[in-house]
Amino acid sequence: MARTPRKPAPISAVAELAGVSVSTVSRVMNRNATVDPEIASRVRKAAVTLNYAPNPLARSLVLGKTTTVAILVPDLANPTFQSMMRGVSRAAAKDGYRILVADSGEIASEESILAIEMRRRCDAIVLCAPRMAEDLLADLLPALAPAVLINRDNAGTRTPVLTADYEAGVRPLAEHLYGLGHRRMAFLQGNPESASNAARLRGLAQFSATHPDTELTTIECGTAFESGHEAAAEIAGSGYTGILAFNDLVAMGLLSGLAELGVRVPEDISVTGFDDIPLARYTTPPLTTASVPVVELGEQAWLRLHALLREETPAFDVNYRPRLEVRGSTGPVASRR
């Protein structure tokens, strides 16, 4: 005899075995008190015998909830989104929710459709779509509610928003380099269309405005290691002494590229990253960066969603101010010349 029945038994089988109606089994399973203890225990025994567990699909259909939330990110290969996702996942798990993930693969055109499709299988969605056009987003958000948006403005909707303040975060980085004596700096920019790149640019413009003695050039780069790595050659001969990389990935690629070229960091060139990904403190030299609490962003996203799902008022939107994390990749400007 099979210890564990092959196919999950439906509730009707349990009802039959226990000699009661389906409704009664349901009541027992849902701890509805209005059931005779004697019958209840008979039902429970039958349920155990048949290894019964309610079909979550059927349950969801009638209950109108799935205890699942969707999370859509642009790229699962990016440590930032990975951490964010982990934050959501762990926080949601504590409340018994599972998560359905997808990356839009940077394909903006499919993003809306993907989001809607995922949303329909779930109770809510965490959306991270830095490049989606504002008007598209405005159309999309109402159809997605309850939803929480990460790292961008909610386009006039009431969607809770959690952001990192890239604009404010980049300034201390530039100030830090300035304080070390750097007067020729370059910003390795990411995707010019992304909201967070624009924010960094704004922050740097403010820096430039207050530091007219400093040259600060923007250089097209990208957002991945490879981009930073490739940029190394251009940087090495450029005369820039302080490099603000778009993010830690780019900074690490740059660090690696510079090392190959024999350029010393921070003696010859100082490099800063952004995000403070888990590995940032273990590069050689450890990376000076602006720390963004991405995991917490994810956790807070879940908290907002959870409130929404319970029809409560979600906590206030918050804009996390990145924290300057000074490590070994920055140092005083070289005195040679």
Add this chain to the structure above:
Amino acid sequence: MARTPRKPAPISAVAELAGVSVSTVSRVMNRNATVDPEIASRVRKAAVTLNYAPNPLARSLVLGKTTTVAILVPDLANPTFQSMMRGVSRAAAKDGYRILVADSGEIASEESILAIEMRRRCDAIVLCAPRMAEDLLADLLPALAPAVLINRDNAGTRTPVLTADYEAGVRPLAEHLYGLGHRRMAFLQGNPESASNAARLRGLAQFSATHPDTELTTIECGTAFESGHEAAAEIAGSGYTGILAFNDLVAMGLLSGLAELGVRVPEDISVTGFDDIPLARYTTPPLTTASVPVVELGEQAWLRLHALLREETPAFDVNYRPRLEVRGSTGPVASRR
């Protein structure tokens, strides 16, 4: 008038608007040809007007499939599992499947329950549970089918298995160090209970057996950066010249720790990792490691699952042999005594 109706309309609303029966709408939506073209277009128009999309839950319930697969990993913070998950996710997405993810948070006791619960919401599951007891796994797998197991033996079941050959993979690493002249080596071991740690140990034992002139010590360490970082002090003064880290994370931590202590890599000490995570080539120096195609492992896992879901015979189990990736973190043993 609302451009997009608030609540998704049920199929009955479409039927009513189009003046046909629900069955007809269903037939139209599922491209069943036996519908008058004139009626079909009327139905389609009604569907568009109401912004109709079939409820996936209801659809799943009647169809008995969800076009979703579960994936359970021990730790979402680990780049290896992240890449694996990405492999599964991207491959499954191409076939229109979504993925439900969870990390068991290293809590082995809950793992079975979690797996079963997730599995019930999906059509199949990819299981990555390196530390689950063999007998538990043997009980679990039949209840999970269709399933694919990653990086461990299927305990006598017919579950397809995809593995990396850690045992074979670690030897070339040791041989490589040996070839560079290293005769005093240490293995920084991970979790002694994990299958993949045991495999590495076996591989190293074989190496030792064939190289009696080489000292190879096993040192308790761990699997994260921090572990490697903390181990640096012990390693620095030890006299070991070749260090085999459990994985790239540990190696990177070690690299960072050694750099802080002023120990030069590879001049003073050579370090190897394992896995070839995306960042491994961008450390300074770039990490010599054994490359494991984790993304492909994930993709292949999906392929097996997909075959199983179509009741086809899945491709053969495969054991990926890691490839030695020589980079800058290893070099000839120092000639000083």
Add this chain to the structure above:
DNA sequence: AGAAACTGAGAAAGCGTTTCCTGAGCCGTC
């Protein structure tokens, strides 16, 4: 012309639950 075959739409069953409603049985009260 009549039977057979075909077309295509509606009715209904079913997927596995939960929950509302109904009503049988019991207790207590007047």
Add this chain to the structure above:
DNA sequence: GACGGCTCAGGAAACGCTTTCTCAGTTTCT
């Protein structure tokens, strides 16, 4: 002893869809 009020189990509707069955109407064949 009849009746109101409880308690508690079963019936049935509902969730939103797919699919099989049925059948009316039309076409084709002899």
